[in-house]
Amino acid sequence: MSVPTPEKRVADFEKMAYGMFIHWGMYSQLGMGEWVKAIPGMPDEEYDKLKDTFTGKDFDAEKIVLLAKKSGMKYITLTTRHHDGFSLYDTKELGDYNSLHSPAKRDFIKEFTDACHKHGVVPFLYHTTLDWHNKDFDNNFDAYLEYLRRSVEILCTGYGKIGGFWFDGNWSKQDADWKLDELYGTIRKYQPEAMIINNTGLSARGETGHPEIDSVTFEQGLPEPINREGMKKYVSGEMCYTLNDHWAYGKNDYNYKTPADLIKTLCKCRKAGANLLLNIGPDGDGGIPVIMEGILSVIGRWIEQTKGVIYGGKPCGISGIGEDFGLKTEDGRVYLFVFDLPIVGNESVTVNNAKVGPRAFTGVKGQVKSVKWLDNGRELPFAQNEEAGLLSFLPTGYQYGANMVVRVAEVQF
Numbered sequence: 001m002s003v004p005t006p007e008k009r010v011a012d013f014e015k016m017a018y019g020m021f022i023h024w025g026m027y028s029q030l031g032m033g034e035w036v037k038a039i040p041g042m043p044d045e046e047y048d049k050l051k052d053t054f055t056g057k058d059f060d061a062e063k064i065v066l067l068a069k070k071s072g073m074k075y076i077t078l079t080t081r082h083h084d085g086f087s088l089y090d091t092k093e094l095g096d097y098n099s100l101h102s103p104a105k106r107d108f109i110k111e112f113t114d115a116c117h118k119h120g121v122v123p124f125l126y127h128t129t130l131d132w133h134n135k136d137f138d139n140n141f142d143a144y145l146e147y148l149r150r151s152v153e154i155l156c157t158g159y160g161k162i163g164g165f166w167f168d169g170n171w172s173k174q175d176a177d178w179k180l181d182e183l184y185g186t187i188r189k190y191q192p193e194a195m196i197i198n199n200t201g202l203s204a205r206g207e208t209g210h211p212e213i214d215s216v217t218f219e220q221g222l223p224e225p226i227n228r229e230g231m232k233k234y235v236s237g238e239m240c241y242t243l244n245d246h247w248a249y250g251k252n253d254y255n256y257k258t259p260a261d262l263i264k265t266l267c268k269c270r271k272a273g274a275n276l277l278l279n280i281g282p283d284g285d286g287g288i289p290v291i292m293e294g295i296l297s298v299i300g301r302w303i304e305q306t307k308g309v310i311y312g313g314k315p316c317g318i319s320g321i322g323e324d325f326g327l328k329t330e331d332g333r334v335y336l337f338v339f340d341l342p343i344v345g346n347e348s349v350t351v352n353n354a355k356v357g358p359r360a361f362t363g364v365k366g367q368v369k370s371v372k373w374l375d376n377g378r379e380l381p382f383a384q385n386e387e388a389g390l391l392s393f394l395p396t397g398y399q400y401g402a403n404m405v406v407r408v409a410e411v412q413f
Contacts, residue, residue, distance in 0.1 A: 006234040009193045010214050013164070014236050014275065016074035016122065017311045018266060018303070020296075021240055021279035022064070023126075023247040025082050026050040026102070029284035031251030037084050037132055044133075051086065054102040059286025061108070061115040067293060069121055071300035072308070076116060077124035077166050077277060080109050080155060082248075085133025087151070090158075094150060097133060108286075113159040122163035124195070125155055129178065130169030145179050149186055156190035164195030164214070171201040184212040197238065208235055215275075222265070223274035225315065237274035241265065243292055249281040256291060259298035260405045264323075266299065266310065267337050267406050271325045273315045305375050306408045309335045317363040326361055326411075334411040335374070336361060341407055344397035360392040366413040374408045 006014070027034050029050055037047045068076050081087040087098035089109035099108055109125070116123035129148060131137045136144035152165065165187055170178055184196055195214045200207045205218045206226070211233060216226070218239040226237055241262075244253045262278065269276040278299075280292045303310060309327065313335055318326025323339040338359055367386055371393045372379045382393035391411070398404065 001229040003228045004231055004234040006236070007214075009164075009195055010234060010236050013075075013195050013215065014273070014314070015311055017270060017275055018073050019075040019077060019124070019238075019275060019277045020064075020068040020071075020073040021126075021247075021277045022076060022078045022282065023082065023249075023279060024059070024079060024282045024286065025084065025088065025248070026054040026086050027082070027084055028249045028282060028286075029053060031249050031284060033246040033250050033253075034079075034082050034084075034248035034281075047084070051097070051102050054099065054104055056099065056104040056106060056108060056286040059106075059108060059111075059282065061111040062119070064112075064282075064288065065115040065119050065121050067288065067296060069119055071296040072303035073121070073278075073296075073300075074311070075122035075124055075163055076112075077126050077164075078109070078112050079126045079128075081128050081131075081151070082126075083128050083130045083132055083169060085128075085131045089155065091151060092154060094147060094154075109155070109159060113162070117160055123159075124164040124166055125159075125162055126166045126168065127152060127155070128169045129167050129198075130172040141173075141176065142179075145183070149179075149183050152183060153186050153190070156187060156194075162191050162194050164197060165191075167196075167198040170198060180210045180212070184210065188212070199240070206237065218274065222268055223272040225272045226274075237272065238277050239265075239269050239274055240277040240279065242279045243281075243295060247279055247281060249283050249289070251283075256295065259295050259302075262295065262299055263302050263405045264339070267325075267339075268323070270310050270313060270327060271315060271337070302404060302406075305404065306406075307374050309374070309408055318361055319363060320359055320361045324359060324361065326363070332413070334364070334413075336371070336409045336411060338395055338407045338409060339405075341395060341403075342397045343400060343403055345400040356395055356397045358392050358394050360390065363389050364391040364411070365389055368411055368413060370412045371409050372412075374410050375404065380409065 023034050027036050030036050090100050090107050091098045113123045196212050197215045199217045202219050205221050206216045215236040215238050223237045223239045244256045246253050266276045282288050312329040313327030316328035326336050328334050368384050370379055371382045380393045384391050
């Protein structure tokens with residue numbers, strides 16, 4: 001069976017590889033996550049008071065975009081409206097439950113898209129399909145769906161070129177007719193090159209659904225390689241992942257993932273041919289917690305030291321022992337990703353001191369001329385069985401003072 005050719009927007013999306021997810025809204029003022037209205041539950045009249053104190057005084061779209069860019073993130077997906085129904089953009093005649101009718105009096109989505117366009121970062125817009133505020137969601141679903149479509153139409157027509165729309169909430173009414181032809185048709189009318197993504201949630205990772213979907217989602221779970229043989233349309237994959245245990249700001253959530261674990265996760269996403277959408281949750285005023293900036297900065301340095309091969313590299317059938325794997329770029333270059341190398345040095349000082357054994361890879365086609373580390377250009381001794389597609393080389397461990405977690409070697413033919 002043949003594999004379909006990706007449309008340009010999908011191919012461009014895959015090359016971006018790594019993006020920033022931002023969950024922020026008036027719920028962030030409580031510092032208890034974005035589901036605080038439903039878990040543990042708050043009455044409407046109590047929750048709606050948050051609108052009267054929402055200022056967003058520290059929200060700086062340009063600072064956020066520059067942080068993403070410095071950290072190696074090529075696109076940003078920002079919540080325009082989450083399940084609480086409160087919008088960060090001007091919903092015009094649709095209602096006043098938005099940031100322009102709060103003390104903030106700002107269209108945060110306009111500020112965000114303008115900053116993205118200015119600095120060459122691609123803006124994506126998250127939009128809920130579930131709505132706890134709009135009574136039509138439960139009482140007159142067809143009317144609600146028209147409200148949703150018109151909301152998306154506003155975003156399609158007032159904010160310049162949008163890289164994609166990221167929907168979330170259809171899992172709340174799995175048997176309902178969401179009239180997706182009309183919703184997605186509105187996007188194709190005004191933003192024909194925008195990606196369309198609809199999160200399938202925790203229990204249905206990797207499912208495709210509607211034919212207009214351009215990428216499947218893997219929420220909080222490593223992506224599986226997509227078997228595209230026989231598909232009518234090429235779809236990409238994207239893993240969305242939190243820095244701790246909440247999407248929005250959790251002031252008492254200290255369970256942060258380490259930069260090392262996130263570097264490994266990014267690499268494993270690329271091994272499967274998927275993107276990583278890594279989430280941050282600004283605080284109630286819109287500022288980014290220092291720890292989040294620090295984690296992103298470390299990952300960005302790793303991307304820089306590995307020459308950005310995560311962007312152009314695609315799975316190519318090269319695999320190693322354990323987690324090791326290979327990627328290949330459009331110009332035919334092959335890169336090997338090597339995990340769990342030890343630090344070598346004085347055993348009285350380096351806890352991980354150990355001898356370094358050879359690493360072997362299968363699926364390597366062509367006569368190899370050299371293998372060298374990307375970060376320092378050092379050539380490594382290797383042996384090859386070209387007929388069997390087998391390549392082995394003797395890696396060097398990390399010198400004292402370094403541990404890149406995953407080290408990348410370039411194979412030259």
